[in-house]
Amino acid sequence: MEEDNSPQKKETIYTNSKFIHPKIVEGNISSTSNISFSPDSDDYGITTGSAATAAALAAMLAIKGENLSKVDIKTPLGNLNISVKSSCKLNDSHGKASVVKMPYQDPDVTINIEVQAEVRLKDGTGVVIKGGEGVGRITKPGLQVSPGEVAINPVPREMIRSNLCNALPPGKGAEVVIEVPEGREIARKTMNPRLGIVDGISILGTTGIARSMNSKSFQKAKKCQLDVALAEGYHELVFVPGNIGEKMAHKLLDVDDDQIIQMGNLVGYMLGEAQKSNISHLIMLGHAGKLVKIAGGIFQTEHRLADGRREVITTHTGLVGGDKNLMNKVFESNTTEDMIEALDAENLTETVFNSIAQSITKRCQKRFNLKPEVIILKMDGTILNSNYNVKLASKT
DSSP states (O other): OOOOOOOOOOOOOOOOOEEEEOOOOTTOOOOOOOOOOOOOSSSSSEEEHHHHHHHHHHHHHHHEEEEEEEOOEETTEEEEEEOOSEEEEEEEEEEEEEEOOOOOOOOOOOTTEEEEEEEEEEESEEEEEEEEEEEEEEOOSSSSOOOBBSSSSSSEEEEEEHHHHTOOOEEEEEEEEEEOOTTHHHTTSSHHHHHHHHHHOOOOOOEEEEEOHHHHHHHHHHHHHHHHHHHHOOOOEEEEEEEHHHHHHHHSSOOOGGGGOOOTTOOHHHHHHHHHHHHHHHEEEEHHHHHHHHHOOOOOOOTOOOOOHHHHHHHHHHHTTOOHHHHHHHHHSSSSHHHHHHHHTTTTTTHHHHHHHHHHHHHHHHHHOOOOEEEETTTTOOBBBOOOOOOOHHHO
């Protein structure tokens, strides 16, 4: 998860042998608290927004003849001291610098990327921020930045402006161009293409600090799909667990890309967000291994946190009349596909998965007041249940 996009709040950040309590005021980037990270800790990193800000400030200082190995930037949480990979003065009004986004313990594809900034002084006042190579461009509504603009979010923009304004010579403004050399390649591994962000990554962050496995930031990243779909006027949506479900949805249904919402493991969170929005029709479609957990009331489906697949399928096998021997076979199976094979042998697959689909619908209706149509699939795309009211795409 790249960024900490959680609501701003007071909190304690522990460092080597001290702790600090940054004072957070929404929209204020003038805190004087110092934030540091223990060299032995990998719980925290910096956001792409902080990296871009530090590179811009280092480039500004290089114009003034200061080639620093570290710069202090102000963030909504306080001051961060960030290492600078390189900086140089190109002429009396033009400087360039780069910062590497420090590693921390998280599956963040932007870790160790280089963020570059070029700063050119101009007559007048104010700071103009542009995106260069590797910084994405917004093409769809529903995000924090309007279509047509570069994908530099509001807080990073304000961080860059406020930090540079303090360093500008009197009577001068600046044009800043942020670049990420690896941005186009890395963006393919993110959700940006789904969200209509093209040509690169986003410069993100609401606090300047990235936290390891931050569930709130991951939730917000998932919710962006829903925001985009609603902004584009879609109110009939298909919720799928992930990439496999998305591919199957395209094969089975006549839907547009932006109608398909990937839930990941955050089923409950995404259904809760759907409940708040004006959705008229919801389809839940995906592999049995993920969807059957919902029938057991499991709305966070990450395997290491909760499983229950064999318990759910075994229970419904018994509910529809399967004997003890079949129930034992299902329960002792290693995979969902093995369980389905055991049911196939007794011609009970459709009956069992109709029961499971009905249970999924009831669980969603009771908890979220949503009544989705449910389509449960094998890995090869075979539909396992028949009790859905969905028109399938015509085969050509």
